[in-house]
Amino acid sequence: MAEEITESLESLLSRIHQALEENRPEEISAAIADLEPAEIALLLESLPLHERTLLWEQVPAELDGEVLLHVHDEVRSTLLQDMDPEEIVAATASLDTADLAELFDDLPKPVAEDMLRSMDELQRARLQETLSFEEDSAGRLMRTDTIAVRADVMLETVQRFLRWKASIPDNTDNLMVIDRTGQFMGVLPLARLVSHDQETLVETLMDTDVDAIQVDMKSRDVATLFQTHDLTSAPVVDKEGMLLGRVIIDDIVDVIQEISEQALMHMAGLDEEEDLFAPVVPSARRRAVWLGINLLTAFLAAWVIGRFEATLQQIVALAVLMPIVASMGGIAGSQTLTLTIRGLALGQISKTNSNWLLYKEIGISLINGVVWALVVAVLAVVWFGSVPIGAIIAAALVINMLAAGVCGIVIPLFLKRINIDPALSSSVILTTVTDVVGFMSFLGLATIFLL
Amino acid sequence: MAEEITESLESLLSRIHQALEENRPEEISAAIADLEPAEIALLLESLPLHERTLLWEQVPAELDGEVLLHVHDEVRSTLLQDMDPEEIVAATASLDTADLAELFDDLPKPVAEDMLRSMDELQRARLQETLSFEEDSAGRLMRTDTIAVRADVMLETVQRFLRWKASIPDNTDNLMVIDRTGQFMGVLPLARLVSHDQETLVETLMDTDVDAIQVDMKSRDVATLFQTHDLTSAPVVDKEGMLLGRVIIDDIVDVIQEISEQALMHMAGLDEEEDLFAPVVPSARRRAVWLGINLLTAFLAAWVIGRFEATLQQIVALAVLMPIVASMGGIAGSQTLTLTIRGLALGQISKTNSNWLLYKEIGISLINGVVWALVVAVLAVVWFGSVPIGAIIAAALVINMLAAGVCGIVIPLFLKRINIDPALSSSVILTTVTDVVGFMSFLGLATIFLL
Numbered sequence: 001m002a003e004e005i006t007e008s009l010e011s012l013l014s015r016i017h018q019a020l021e022e023n024r025p026e027e028i029s030a031a032i033a034d035l036e037p038a039e040i041a042l043l044l045e046s047l048p049l050h051e052r053t054l055l056w057e058q059v060p061a062e063l064d065g066e067v068l069l070h071v072h073d074e075v076r077s078t079l080l081q082d083m084d085p086e087e088i089v090a091a092t093a094s095l096d097t098a099d100l101a102e103l104f105d106d107l108p109k110p111v112a113e114d115m116l117r118s119m120d121e122l123q124r125a126r127l128q129e130t131l132s133f134e135e136d137s138a139g140r141l142m143r144t145d146t147i148a149v150r151a152d153v154m155l156e157t158v159q160r161f162l163r164w165k166a167s168i169p170d171n172t173d174n175l176m177v178i179d180r181t182g183q184f185m186g187v188l189p190l191a192r193l194v195s196h197d198q199e200t201l202v203e204t205l206m207d208t209d210v211d212a213i214q215v216d217m218k219s220r221d222v223a224t225l226f227q228t229h230d231l232t233s234a235p236v237v238d239k240e241g242m243l244l245g246r247v248i249i250d251d252i253v254d255v256i257q258e259i260s261e262q263a264l265m266h267m268a269g270l271d272e273e274e275d276l277f278a279p280v281v282p283s284a285r286r287r288a289v290w291l292g293i294n295l296l297t298a299f300l301a302a303w304v305i306g307r308f309e310a311t312l313q314q315i316v317a318l319a320v321l322m323p324i325v326a327s328m329g330g331i332a333g334s335q336t337l338t339l340t341i342r343g344l345a346l347g348q349i350s351k352t353n354s355n356w357l358l359y360k361e362i363g364i365s366l367i368n369g370v371v372w373a374l375v376v377a378v379l380a381v382v383w384f385g386s387v388p389i390g391a392i393i394a395a396a397l398v399i400n401m402l403a404a405g406v407c408g409i410v411i412p413l414f415l416k417r418i419n420i421d422p423a424l425s426s427s428v429i430l431t432t433v434t435d436v437v438g439f440m441s442f443l444g445l446a447t448i449f450l451l
Numbered sequence: 452m453a454e455e456i457t458e459s460l461e462s463l464l465s466r467i468h469q470a471l472e473e474n475r476p477e478e479i480s481a482a483i484a485d486l487e488p489a490e491i492a493l494l495l496e497s498l499p500l501h502e503r504t505l506l507w508e509q510v511p512a513e514l515d516g517e518v519l520l521h522v523h524d525e526v527r528s529t530l531l532q533d534m535d536p537e538e539i540v541a542a543t544a545s546l547d548t549a550d551l552a553e554l555f556d557d558l559p560k561p562v563a564e565d566m567l568r569s570m571d572e573l574q575r576a577r578l579q580e581t582l583s584f585e586e587d588s589a590g591r592l593m594r595t596d597t598i599a600v601r602a603d604v605m606l607e608t609v610q611r612f613l614r615w616k617a618s619i620p621d622n623t624d625n626l627m628v629i630d631r632t633g634q635f636m637g638v639l640p641l642a643r644l645v646s647h648d649q650e651t652l653v654e655t656l657m658d659t660d661v662d663a664i665q666v667d668m669k670s671r672d673v674a675t676l677f678q679t680h681d682l683t684s685a686p687v688v689d690k691e692g693m694l695l696g697r698v699i700i701d702d703i704v705d706v707i708q709e710i711s712e713q714a715l716m717h718m719a720g721l722d723e724e725e726d727l728f729a730p731v732v733p734s735a736r737r738r739a740v741w742l743g744i745n746l747l748t749a750f751l752a753a754w755v756i757g758r759f760e761a762t763l764q765q766i767v768a769l770a771v772l773m774p775i776v777a778s779m780g781g782i783a784g785s786q787t788l789t790l791t792i793r794g795l796a797l798g799q800i801s802k803t804n805s806n807w808l809l810y811k812e813i814g815i816s817l818i819n820g821v822v823w824a825l826v827v828a829v830l831a832v833v834w835f836g837s838v839p840i841g842a843i844i845a846a847a848l849v850i851n852m853l854a855a856g857v858c859g860i861v862i863p864l865f866l867k868r869i870n871i872d873p874a875l876s877s878s879v880i881l882t883t884v885t886d887v888v889g890f891m892s893f894l895g896l897a898t899i900f901l902l
Contacts, residue, residue, distance in 0.1 A: 260711030268789035319770035
């Protein structure tokens, strides 16, 4: 039963982790015997390098190819490192051309050449055609195992043809209808094929109101199309309308998952392909870049504070309170930013409605700015017994939260306009702004009015 | 062509926004005539309340039900507010039971009662059965429009039956095979039905190695099952194994999308159902909660700084440099945190491997802590001409980044253990820790060694 399958996945994880630690390989191979490639992939991702290698050795060779497809890019390279060229060629022999193309770029050069040599003419031509399409385009996603029929035959003929073929590719819900030249005409859903009279002609039954996908369409747009049109498969055509293959929902689910992982990971300056158990030194090196950028912005903020050393010297209470102004601005800004980044990802935001959004967020910032400014002012007055300090922190808070609200919209929209991923860089810029504006307004106002 | 469809969605958005601003309703209804419900839903989400109402009035009544299904919960309530009870009842009349159940809880009480009254006996019984399943369970996701056949008949009989029915529900890829009592036995893929000899018995062709889903299984687990097993549909059964319905991938794609939006939005203290154009006052009120919690933690940090007023009074350079320590800890911690939260969402992390993860992140924190501590120390020495200050900020930075790395793993794991959503609360707790540890270690060390 399925319920037990998922429940046991976590306990299976524990069992395998333990077996690995205690070095009992036979137990491991028994434990993974009934698993799907995607589940084995998950197990491999949940292990540090040494244990991952031990488990990988226990995975049956015939599953290697499928498992490699299901892991994140970075994990894949760790697995490929443990394989001989012959093993890799054998593992990938049974894969579909689209899957093979996905792996191909990750393969070591000599292995890739070996692989091309071991293929027959037709396979090689297909793979090279797939590789000629741009990454992240429909051409790379598409499967070429479509079944095409002609429009001018009867359903009976189609069924005879299918019975002669005896097997139909996985996930076939529609047959493709083409003309004499291979031009795409429409689809014949299997559901119609089985529910209509066998004398009917394909052309009278076929569905011509179909979203045919151009082979160079971006994967992201294909995913949107599948979601807005509730598709489970779609034909892929070239510029002349010739049928090239089909995209199926299985592959689209992966694209959707990847896009959403991207937004989450990019906001923390991480790559969505990052291996949870990447080795320490390279991980540290990659994260160092993000920390270095942040250090620059932190020094900028420190420099701003430094301009007001004389003020701080006289009123040390300012040093105590100033992180509050910066922090509230940062939080308010990150809320607006997250909403904007989700809106951009969902396609809710365009040039014409960004102004409405700006007005709304300015309104929210003003209300929350004023409300929390009052609270902070009262607490500051009680704490330090100085009404002027309360007034100044209140004013600085309103200014900073307003700046945060505006920047939470303007920064990601600007970055998108100049083709920089807004999820990746917005949060650093935003924090810089809220730190600088926060410290400058608070200490600046204090210098003007308190000294 | 599809390429044009998506490209035009953004320009369509602009066109409709303009038509709404200039009040040209006929242009709007022409523009949306060819759109899918999901696309209209996206348009509605991209508009402020007033314009949204204008567009909603132009949506053809027969699409209302489908459009309501495709918007986020919060947007849905704004749309329902503009409808008469009769309109709502009419809009929902054509919906599937599962879809109806999804809307039902959002309906105003009297409308819901009206709706129940307007249904026939069978519809009402079905809806009430669906509503009796827990929210976010397979029972709520499941569709009841399955086609079931008996195992002891020939394919020919099945095809005759299907032709007699004449239409097959959307997204039917498998027929369900049941016994005399309704017990689920297996599935007969349409692809097999059309590609095998018509004299074959269903029982010899059916696939019995199928993941049947228990009706009370959590939606999240159903989604994982679909992803790991590459399913496009799955039968749903009760505890006794009786067939109740089926879950299809269309609905699973929505679940996957929702789960990933959740992680992103929760990390900023927002709800994934939040309306991009929610009215200002309620939006401000909801965000105020998050800001209030953050204010508490900011005051805690300020209080820590306050303990060191005497120290700051004597060495004002400390006030200038202290935000750097807190900020670097915060960034390093949020990277570890994001990795952990994604790992939890993907099911990569369990009790047994969390220690490995902890060691790895401690390693990374130490390396980056030491590297950036040296950089900061040199800069601090150059800036303030004091080697002791450089040494102290370096030590504080290493301590804080280590604390950040440990907390980035321990906090979300602990929250998950006590059944609190780690994405929602981890980041506030983490920032509190990195602020408090950052200020305390830096100012504390300075008080001990510099005074």
